[in-house]
Amino acid sequence: MAEIRLVNIVKKFDEDTVVNNLNLTIEDGSFTVIVGPSGCGKSTTLRMIAGLETPTSGEIWIGDECVTNMEPGKRNIAMVFQNYALYPTMTVRKNIEFGLVNKKVQKAERDSLIQEISDIVGLTDHLDKKPHQLSGGQRQRVALARAMVKKPKVFILDEPLSNLDAKLRGQMRRELIQLHKRLGTTFVYVTHDQVEAMSMGDQIILLDKGVTQQMDSPMNMYHDPNNVFTAEFIGTPPMNILERGHLNAVLPTLFEDVKYVGFKPEHAEIIAGSEERQDHVVLKSEILTTETLGAETIYTVSNAAGMMNVKRFDTPIEETNDVQIAIPYEKLYFFDGQEERIRFIEIDRTAPQQPKPVLVGGV
Amino acid sequence: MTLANSNETLHRKREQSALSALNWVAVRPYMMIFPAIIVFTLFFLYPIGYMIYLSFHDWNFVSPDKDYVGFSNFTALLQDAKFQQVLRNTFMYSFATVSLTISISLLLALWLNKKGAMYGFVQGAIFSPHIISLVSISMLWMWIMDTDYGLLNWFLNLFGISNIPWLTDPKTSLLSLIIVAVWKGIGYYTLIFIAGLQSIPKDIYEAAALDDTSKVRTFFKLTLPMLSPTLFFLTIIGLIGSFQVFETISIMTKGGPINSTNTIVYYIYENGFRFFKIGYASTAGVILLLVVGVFTIIYFKLLSRKVHYQS
Ligand SMILES: Nc1ncnc2c1ncn2[C@@H]1O[C@H](COP(=O)(O)OP(=O)(O)OP(=O)(O)O)[C@@H](O)[C@H]1O
Ligand SMILES: [Mg+2]
Numbered sequence: 232m233a234e235i236r237l238v239n240i241v242k243k244f245d246e247d248t249v250v251n252n253l254n255l256t257i258e259d260g261s262f263t264v265i266v267g268p269s270g271c272g273k274s275t276t277l278r279m280i281a282g283l284e285t286p287t288s289g290e291i292w293i294g295d296e297c298v299t300n301m302e303p304g305k306r307n308i309a310m311v312f313q314n315y316a317l318y319p320t321m322t323v324r325k326n327i328e329f330g331l332v333n334k335k336v337q338k339a340e341r342d343s344l345i346q347e348i349s350d351i352v353g354l355t356d357h358l359d360k361k362p363h364q365l366s367g368g369q370r371q372r373v374a375l376a377r378a379m380v381k382k383p384k385v386f387i388l389d390e391p392l393s394n395l396d397a398k399l400r401g402q403m404r405r406e407l408i409q410l411h412k413r414l415g416t417t418f419v420y421v422t423h424d425q426v427e428a429m430s431m432g433d434q435i436i437l438l439d440k441g442v443t444q445q446m447d448s449p450m451n452m453y454h455d456p457n458n459v460f461t462a463e464f465i466g467t468p469p470m471n472i473l474e475r476g477h478l479n480a481v482l483p484t485l486f487e488d489v490k491y492v493g494f495k496p497e498h499a500e501i502i503a504g505s506e507e508r509q510d511h512v513v514l515k516s517e518i519l520t521t522e523t524l525g526a527e528t529i530y531t532v533s534n535a536a537g538m539m540n541v542k543r544f545d546t547p548i549e550e551t552n553d554v555q556i557a558i559p560y561e562k563l564y565f566f567d568g569q570e571e572r573i574r575f576i577e578i579d580r581t582a583p584q585q586p587k588p589v590l591v592g593g594v
Numbered sequence: 595m596t597l598a599n600s601n602e603t604l605h606r607k608r609e610q611s612a613l614s615a616l617n618w619v620a621v622r623p624y625m626m627i628f629p630a631i632i633v634f635t636l637f638f639l640y641p642i643g644y645m646i647y648l649s650f651h652d653w654n655f656v657s658p659d660k661d662y663v664g665f666s667n668f669t670a671l672l673q674d675a676k677f678q679q680v681l682r683n684t685f686m687y688s689f690a691t692v693s694l695t696i697s698i699s700l701l702l703a704l705w706l707n708k709k710g711a712m713y714g715f716v717q718g719a720i721f722s723p724h725i726i727s728l729v730s731i732s733m734l735w736m737w738i739m740d741t742d743y744g745l746l747n748w749f750l751n752l753f754g755i756s757n758i759p760w761l762t763d764p765k766t767s768l769l770s771l772i773i774v775a776v777w778k779g780i781g782y783y784t785l786i787f788i789a790g791l792q793s794i795p796k797d798i799y800e801a802a803a804l805d806d807t808s809k810v811r812t813f814f815k816l817t818l819p820m821l822s823p824t825l826f827f828l829t830i831i832g833l834i835g836s837f838q839v840f841e842t843i844s845i846m847t848k849g850g851p852i853n854s855t856n857t858i859v860y861y862i863y864e865n866g867f868r869f870f871k872i873g874y875a876s877t878a879g880v881i882l883l884l885v886v887g888v889f890t891i892i893y894f895k896l897l898s899r900k901v902h903y904q905s
Contacts, residue, residue, distance in 0.1 A: 283800050304806025316797035320819035329815070330805035381805075 233294050233384035233417045234259045235280060240289035242275055242441075249275050250441040253289070257434070262411045262418045264432030266425055268464075272441040273421045274313075277387050280419065281310050293385065304333075309378035311388040315370045317362040323349075323373050324358040330381050348376045351410075368399045375407075379414070387419040392427065404431060425465050429453065437461055459491060459570035468496050468529060470564065471539035478536055481512050483560070485576060491566040496542035498562040501530065504553035511557040518551040532556060642883070648876035655870045667877040676853060677861065677878065683768060684857040688836035690772045692829055695779040699828075700821075702780060703787030704813075717788070721781035728778070732845035735774045736761065764854035767847055771855055774842055783828055790824035791817070830893040834886055858882045 235257040242250040250272045257263045265273050278284040280291060282303035291299045298306050318326050324345060331341045349355045352372040362370055371391060378386055388407075392400045408431055411418050422428055428435050429449045437444040437452070437460070444464075445457045456462040462470040470493045475482070478492055494512075502508065504515065516534035530541045530548070534556070541556055548554070565573040649667055651660040671677050702720065706713045723731060738745045739760035747757045760770040794817065802812050818825075840859040843849060849856035849864065856864070858878060866875035 281804060283803065302806075303800075303803045308804065310801070310804050312797050312801065314795075314797065316795070316801040318798055318801070318816060320816070320822075329802075329807070333806045333808070333811070377801075377805075 234292075235385060235417065235419070236290075236292040237276070237280070238290040238292065240276075240279065240291065241287045242272070242279060242284065243287045248441060250279075250286075253438075253441065253443060255436055255443060255446060257417060257419055259294075260415050260417055261434050262408070262420065262432055263434045263436060264420045264422060264428040265436045265438060266422055266428040266464075267438035267444075269423055271438045273423070273438060274389055275441075276438070277310075277389050277419065277421050280385075281308050281387055282306050307381075307384040309381050309383035309386055311374045311378050311386070311391045313390045313393060315362075315374040317370060317373055317377070319362055322359050322361055323354060323365070323376075326362070326373055327376050327380050330377065334381070344380050348380045351379070352376045367394055367396075368403065371395065371403060375410070379410075383416065385417045385419065386414075387421075389421045390423070391420075393422075393424075400427075407431065426467060429465065437464060456564070457572050459493070459566050462493050462564065462566075462572075466495065468540040468542065470495050471499075472566070473536045473539070478512065480535075481514060485565070488567055489565045489573060489576070490568045491570065493564040493566065494558045494562055496529065496540040497544075499539075499541045499556045499558045501532075501541060501543065501548055502555050502557050503550075504555055506555065506557075508557045510560050512560070512563065513555050513557045516554055516556050518548070518554060521547055521551075523547050645876045645879050645883075648873055649880045651873045653872040655866075655872050660873075663873065667873050671874065671877050671881070676856070679853055680856045680858055680861045680878075683853075683855060684837060684839075687768060687772060687775075687839060687855075687857060688833050690769075691775040691779070691836045692832035694772065694776045695783050695832060696825065696828060698776065699780045699783035699787055700825075702784045703791055704817075706784065707788050707791045717781075717784065721785055723778045724782045726778075728841035729845060731774065731778055732842045735770075735777075735842075736846050739770055761847055762851055764851050767851060767855045771839075771842055771846065774846070775836065775839065779832070783832075786824060786828060787821070790821050794820045826893075826896065830889060833889055837882065837886055837889075858885075 237253050237255050240250055240253040241248065253276065265276060267273055275284060279286050280293075282298065282301060286299065289299075290297055293306060293308075318329060321329065327345050327348060328341055331344065336344070345358070346355075349358055352375055354369065354372055354376060357365060357369060362373065365373065371394075374391065391407075392403050395403060404427065407418075407420075420431060429452070432449055434446070435449055435452050436446045439460055445452060445461045447455070452461065452465050456465065456470070459472055463472060472491050472493045475485075475489050475492050482492070501516075501518075502513075507513070514534040514536060516532040518530050518532050519538070520531045522529040527542055527544050528547045530543070532539055532541055532554075539556075565576050567573055648660070650662060650664060652663045652667075653660040706717050737743075739747075741747065741757050741759040741762060744760070746760065750756075750758065758766060760766050798816060798820075799812065802816055807815070837857075838859050839857055840863065843855055843857060843860045844863070847855040849860050859882065862875045862878045862882070865871045865878065
């Protein structure tokens with residue numbers, strides 16, 4: 232039982248409020264990713280869970296135990312630090328063994344645990360090296376091994392892959408997912424990379440300025456954002472958010488106080504300048520740049536409503552001037568003046584068609 | 595003159611200039627270090643050489659003759675019971691001073707390595723002796739350690755301890771000098787230790803906290819190994835400095851009472867400038883040079899291995 236609950240957590244550094252009334256539940260055995268822009272309080276939140284920072288107010292529960300003021304070493308949590316924080320004077324073996332000695336584990340058991348763990352993470356040949364003799368990826372594995380060997384109730388990882396190159400990062404990402412499957416322990420993983428969050432987490436918590444923006448599964452996060460912030464954070468490229476005022480000419484009448492209209496880059500189509508479409512927002516546009524990524528192509532287009540991205544999976548378009556982009560009505564997302572999502576909306580299609588209320592939500 | 599001929603001279607000229615250019619390239623580095631070489635020779639090599647030369651002679655400082663005596667200065671010195679005591683005093687003084695200074699400074703550094711006005715003030719206060727001249731320090735401590743009117747004995751009297759003749763009893767005189775040296779040294783040592791402590795990354799302590807490590811084990815397994823370069827540096831420069839102690843002895847005890855605080859440098863001074871046995875003094879100088887040299891070599895040898903350095 233290692234469900235983690237943060238109840239009304241506030242953290243201030245002097246007068247700076249870094250985390251503001253955070254409430255969240257991290258389910259037992261889940262792989263929860265905390266994601267958000269730099270400086271939004273991810274590390275601070277993680278460090279409070281680990282006990283390296285004390286919240287200004289609020290409570291932290293692990294399972295059915297309130298750990299708010301418990302020492303870090305007693306919480307049965309293992310942490311993997313962003314820069315690994317290996318003990319530089321000790322060999323890999325000693326690094327892994329250190330916590331076990333503190334727990335008074337017998338020598339023979341320690342040795343077999345080290346053997347087992349170093350097999351799993353592929354460090355067996357490096358046990359007698361010092362951290363400075365290892366590559367970044369190997370150090371990463373030592374940090375993981377040191378955390379794993381303690382068999383903690385909760386693993387917390389603070390941007391553990393950010394120092395690795397793209398290829399190794401991909402590999403470690405898959406290894407971590409497998410590791411989580413095998414151990415079944417709760418993982419709390421911090422990253423500022425939404426791709427990492429989407430690909431690894433089964434629950435994502437999106438933070439901004441110390442406030443939860445959305446707590447959801449990756450698919451919901453992507454398809455059903457709560458607000459403009461989430462919509463603009465998730466996705467490569469993220470959702471295009473346009474001011475409704477720029478679209479009045481092409482939108483049907485909306486019976487709600489809509490301030491922003493959004494659509495996903497892959498939901499827009501690029502059509503010839505003369506073509507017409509029913510039940511679509513159609514904008515005369517100009518293609519500014521074309522990024523061909525192999526399977527997909529990302530266009531940056533400019534039109535009356537501003538600049539926006541379009542992602543297509545067909546062959547790249549040559550014509551750049553006389554084109555239109557068309558977005559189906561049911562793929563539009565609507566947001567109010569507070570940038571909150573309006574989920575159910577009536578569209579008046581009278582001019583020129585008959586009125587017909589439609590549910591939209593981009594789903 | 596034919597065309598071929600003139601061509602040949604041209605060729606030769608070019609070759610010559612190429613040769614001189616080559617010479618210049620080879621000579622240039624020596625030219626550039628020449629001034630430094632002059633200074634080094636004049637002020638380092640020559641005095642050392644002259645000291646070694648004098649150690650094989652008998653000279654009274656004024657006589658025009660220096661009599662060559664071979665190794666007899668060395669044999670006399672090494673059999674000299676007084677010199678043996680001088681060596682013992684010097685080693686005692688050095689090892690005690692350095693080990694005490696290092697232990698006290700390390701404890702102070704662990705305590706002072708925090709933010710806050712009070713810690714800054716204490717740090718400044720204990721550093722201040724470092725910038726006071728040794729002459730003033732010696733005068734000050736002669737008064738503090740005075741048997742009848744000294745502050746130290748007055749203070750001890752408060753606890754019912756009777757007067758201790760700090761500087762005038764051979765049993766306590768060397769200890770007194772060690773106290774003065776430690777008092778002067780801790781400020782500087784503490785400062786260096788604090789710098790060393792601050793260069794240890796915070797997150798390894800956090801990792802240790804998550805590993806449920808006790809304070810004592812954290813100190814011995816993390817802090818101390820991480821400090822080992824600092825520790826080693828301070829030990830060696832401390833020893834080398836202490837071997838050459840002179841001012842406090844010359845002012846406070848003049849090597850006495852009954853030779854109990856006489857150390858190598860003071861012994862050299864005494865023989866050279868009070869007894870005018872220049873050859874004998876130079877011989878002691880050579881021995882000091884050897885001792886310091888050995889420690890310097892150990893320093894550089896060990897520096898390259900054994901001691902942990904962050905990469
Ligand atoms: N010890 C501290 N003292 C004062 N302010 C702090 C301290 N630690 C963090 N902060 C502030 O708290 C805010 C959040 O910091 P935090 O490290 O949690 O951000 P983060 O979300 O982890 O960012 P990143 O993605 O860059 O790691 C920042 O504005 C930072 O300046
Ligand atoms: Mg961070």
